[in-house]
Amino acid sequence: MPETSLVTARERAxxxxxxxxxxxxxxxxxxxxPGVDAVGLEQRAAGLGTRSIKTSSKAWALDRIISLIDLTTLEGADTPGKVRSLVAKAVNPDPADATTPRVAAVCVYGDMVPYAVEALGDAHGDPDAGGVSVAAVATAFPSGRASLEIKLADTAEAVAAGADEIDMVIDRGAFLAGRYGLVFDQIAAVKQACLRPDGTSASLKVILETGELVTYDNVRRASWLSILAGGDFIKTSTGKVQPAATLPVTLLMLEVVRDWHLLTGQRIGVKPAGGIRASKDAVKYLVTVAETVGEEWLQPHLFRFGASSLLNDVLLQRQKLRTGHYSGADYVTID
Structure with a gap:
């Protein structure tokens, strides 16, 4: 769970x-x-991407993917009605099958948070316990080009409106210019803005925008920096920049999380976002998580998919499996 004290994170750093x-x-x-061995990283990712799951695990994998999705709408044309429709799908992804799990969260712009909270009603809650969280993008998403004062106001407003999670973007320009102290301070300040009056805290996901960081070494450094500053999750992308999530980058971030856990005992979440549309690809991420940090990470407070279209394909594959019109080739190599 997120730390509720900034002092704890800073003192550890x-x-x-x-x-x-x-x-x-x-x-x-x-x-x-140490620098990243790019060839080795990509070979490991490629190998994990060819791993198969047992036939008996097909249904489990599809349901687990659903339960880890942040169902997202982040468009300038978003309306309260569109958010209500998104929430309805999050709570009841397949009206024809009541056994379909709920997604982990709905992810919206900050001004849409009140509509999401209202629409969720009693379903609003901890996704580890079957509820649906509300995540809000903040800090001048997706560019991050705003003053710290505006970023903090953006965050505080979303938290006050009921957001359970804040997805912030780092200042990539500052990072690439080597202004690591500035990036650290901004993440730490946003973490502070996630605090609520009752002493609890919204979970903070730190978006690296890996497509703009260019090198694996930069991704590794930005991951370490984000965790040092108090991030509860590290997230690949806004979904607005290509390339977005890739398996090698996600593997690299999972390795950082693994090493941080070995060093401190603290568990940090990972969220690949953008470009993951097919069930067969999502399964590769499940395998990569399980093989890198362990199956215990395959729960909503430690791993998420940021997606808007992935759910549709998972539901299609789930329906095929239920009706018997399913081919393993539709989504993953099967033992």
Whole structure:
């Protein structure tokens, strides 16, 4: 669960860094992390992508994918009615089959949060317990080009409106210019803005926009930086920049999460977002998670799919499986 105290995250960062998280200290730490073997990473991802699951696991895999989806609408033309329709699908993805699980969350712009909360009603709750969360993109999504004051106001407004999760974007320009201290401070400040008056906190997902970071080394450094600053999740993409989520990048981020857990005992979530549309591809991510950090990560507070169209394909495959008109080739190699 998200830490409710910023002090905890900052104190841990200071202890690990051996000093305050300024540009010099963070540069020394982040650039001291071994470089990524790109060939090896892509080979590992390709190998995991060819792994099969047992026939008896087909139904489990499809249901698990549904339960990990952040059903998303992030368009300038979004309306309260569109958000209500999204919520209806999130709560009851397949009206013809009451056994279909709910998705983990609906992800909307901050001004749409009140409509999502209202539409969810009693279904609004912890996705680990069968509820549906409300996630809001914030901090001048998708560019991140705004003052810190505006970013914090954006975040605080969404949390006050009932958002359970905040998906923030890092300042990629600052990161690429080596201004690591600035990026750290902004993430830490947004984490503080996620606090509620009762002492609880919205979960903070930090979007790296990996398509703009260009190199695997940058992705690894940005992942470490985001976790050091207090992020509860690291997320690949806004879905507005290509390439968005890829299996090698997600594998790399999972390896960072694994190493962080070994170092500190803290579990951090990972969210690939953008471009994952087919069940067969989503299964590859499930296998990669299980083989890299363990099956315990395959639950909503530790792994999500950011998607708008993936659910439709999963439901189609689920219907084929239920009616017997299913071919394993439709979505994954089967043992």
């Amino acid at each position: 200071v202890a690990l860094l051996g000093g305050e998280p300024d540009d010099a200290t963070l540069r020394r730490y982040l650039h001291g992390i």
